Amino acid sequence: MTVDLVLKNARVFTPNGIFNAGLAIEGDRIVRVAKETNLPPASETVNLNGDLLLPGLVDIHVHLRGQGLSYKEDFYTGTAAAAAGGVTTVVDMPNNIPVTMSVETVKERIKSAGDKIVVNVAFYSAFPEKHEEAKRIVVEGGAIAFKFFMSRKVGGIDPKDNSAILEALREAAGLDVPVAIHAEDIRLIEERKKKVELLEKEGIEAYLEVHSPSVEKAAIERAAGLAEETGAKIHICHLSSSKGLGAVLAAKKKGLQVSCEVTPHHLLLTVEDLKSKGATALVNPPLRPKRDVDSLWKALRDGSIDVLASDHAPHRLEEKFPPIWEAKTGISGLETMLPLLLTQVDRGLLTLETLIRMASERPAEILGLEGRGRIVEGGYADLVVVDPSERFRIDPSTFHSKAKHSPFEGWTVKGRPVKTFVNGRLVMDEGEIVAKPGDGRVIRRLREA
Numbered sequence: 001m002t003v004d005l006v007l008k009n010a011r012v013f014t015p016n017g018i019f020n021a022g023l024a025i026e027g028d029r030i031v032r033v034a035k036e037t038n039l040p041p042a043s044e045t046v047n048l049n050g051d052l053l054l055p056g057l058v059d060i061h062v063h064l065r066g067q068g069l070s071y072k073e074d075f076y077t078g079t080a081a082a083a084a085g086g087v088t089t090v091v092d093m094p095n096n097i098p099v100t101m102s103v104e105t106v107k108e109r110i111k112s113a114g115d116k117i118v119v120n121v122a123f124y125s126a127f128p129e130k131h132e133e134a135k136r137i138v139v140e141g142g143a144i145a146f147k148f149f150m151s152r153k154v155g156g157i158d159p160k161d162n163s164a165i166l167e168a169l170r171e172a173a174g175l176d177v178p179v180a181i182h183a184e185d186i187r188l189i190e191e192r193k194k195k196v197e198l199l200e201k202e203g204i205e206a207y208l209e210v211h212s213p214s215v216e217k218a219a220i221e222r223a224a225g226l227a228e229e230t231g232a233k234i235h236i237c238h239l240s241s242s243k244g245l246g247a248v249l250a251a252k253k254k255g256l257q258v259s260c261e262v263t264p265h266h267l268l269l270t271v272e273d274l275k276s277k278g279a280t281a282l283v284n285p286p287l288r289p290k291r292d293v294d295s296l297w298k299a300l301r302d303g304s305i306d307v308l309a310s311d312h313a314p315h316r317l318e319e320k321f322p323p324i325w326e327a328k329t330g331i332s333g334l335e336t337m338l339p340l341l342l343t344q345v346d347r348g349l350l351t352l353e354t355l356i357r358m359a360s361e362r363p364a365e366i367l368g369l370e371g372r373g374r375i376v377e378g379g380y381a382d383l384v385v386v387d388p389s390e391r392f393r394i395d396p397s398t399f400h401s402k403a404k405h406s407p408f409e410g411w412t413v414k415g416r417p418v419k420t421f422v423n424g425r426l427v428m429d430e431g432e433i434v435a436k437p438g439d440g441r442v443i444r445r446l447r448e449a
C-alpha cells in the first residue's frame with residue numbers, strides 16, 4: 001500500500017519514549033510509527049533531518065476574537081499564530097462580541113470561523129440564561145465545554161447568583177461536559193475596589209490589591225464547593241498564586257473532579273516585570289511575586305498541575321495603557337508558548353515528557369478531544385517539528401497574531417517550531433503559513449465537520 005505522506009529521519013516523541021524513526025500518514029491519520037525500513041512507500045516523503053517530532057500542542061485557553069472583535073484578532077490571524085507556534089488545536093473562549101452563549105451564537109461563531117481557520121478549533125460556550133438550553137448548545141451547537149467567569153458577568157448567569165450557578169453546573173454534569181472557570185471572586189473584587197477608591201490608591205498597586213491571591217483562592221474554594229454539590233467537572237484556568245494552588249490541592253485531595261492550568265507568563269514572569277514593562281505585561285490574574293511563581297513550579301514538577309495553556313488574549317497595544325481600570329488585560333501567547341517551554345527543557349527545569357503531557361496529552365483528555373495530543377498509530381496526524389538547537393530572539397513584530405507585542409520581547413529562546421502538520425497536512429513551513437484559510441477543522445463535541 002502506498003500512503004499519502006511519510007515523515008522520515010526524525011526523533012519521534014511517542015507515549016513509549018523518543019525513537020529515531022518516522023511516520024506514515026494516510027489522510028488525516030498516523031497509520032504507522034516505525035523505523036525507516038519498515039515504513040510503506042508514500043506519494044510524498046519529507047526528510048526531517050533528525051529534528052524532533054512532537055504531538056502538536058492542544059491549547060485549551062485561547063481568545064481567538066473575530067466577529068465584533070476582529071480588529072484585535074481574527075480567525076485567520078489567530079489560527080496562523082497557533083500554526084506558527086506549533087499549536088494544532090485551540091479551544092476558543094466565549095467572551096467575544098457577541099458572547100457565545102446560545103445555540104445561535106455558537107453556530108454563528110462556527111460559521112464565521114469555518115472558512116478562515118488553519119488549525120483545529122473547538123469552542124467553549126458561556127452558560128445561557130435558561131439552564132435548559134445548555135444541552136442544545138452542546139448537542140446542536142457543538143460546543144465542546146462551558147466557560148464560567150466568576151469575576152464578571154459573561155453570558156447568562158450572574159456570578160453572584162449561587163442557585164443559578166448550581167443549576168448550570170448540574171446541567172453540565174448531566175451532559176458530562178467540563179466547565180472551565182476564571183477564578184476571581186466578583187464580590188471580593190467589588191469590595192476591594194471600593195476600599196482602594198476610598199483610600200485614593202491608584203495604579204498598579206491598587207490593581208494588585210483588588211486582584212489579589214485571596215480573591216483567586218476564595219473563587220476556587222467557592223467553585224469547588226459548587227462542583228462538590230453538583231458532581232460537575234471543573235477546570236481552573238490560569239492558576240497564578242500559592243494560595244490559589246492550595247485551594248486546588250485541597251479540592252483534589254477531597255476527590256473532586258478538578259483540573260487546573262498554568263500559563264507560561266505566570267511561570268516565567270513576576271510582578272516586577274509588570275512594574276517594569278507595564279502594558280505588555282498587564283494580564284488577569286496579574287503576575288505575582290517570585291514566591292508564588294516558585295510554588296507553581298514546584299507543583300508543576302510534582303504533577304499537581306494538569307495543563308499548560310497560553311491564555312492567548314490579543315489586544316491592541318493602545319488599549320492596554322492606563323487608566324488601569326479601563327486598560328485591557330491579556331498577552332499574545334500562541335507564538336511564544338512552545339519556544340519558551342522548550343527553553344525551560346533545555347535549562348533542565350522541565351522535562352520534555354512533562355511539557356508534552358501538560359500541553360498536548362492532558363488538555364486533549366480533559367476536553368475529550370479523541371485521537372489528539374499523542375503520536376500513536378490511529379491518531380490524528382497533528383504534529384510539530386522542532387529544531388531543538390536553534391536559538392532566536394522573540395520579536396513580536398514578526399508575529400502572525402494582530403497583537404504584535406509581548407512581555408517576552410527580546411528574550412532569547414532555544415527550540416524553534418519549523419513545521420506544523422494539522423490532520424496530515426502541512427500548514428506551517430519555516431515560519432510561513434502554507435495552508436489556505438479554511439484548511440483547519442472545527443471540532444464539535446459529538447462529531448466533526
Ligand code: DOR
Nearest residue numbers: 063182283284313329330
Ligand atoms: O487577561 C485576561 N484577558 N483575562 C481575562 O479574563 C480575559 C482575557 C481577555 O479576553 O482579554
Ligand code: ZN
Nearest residue numbers: 061093311313
Ligand atoms: Zn482567558
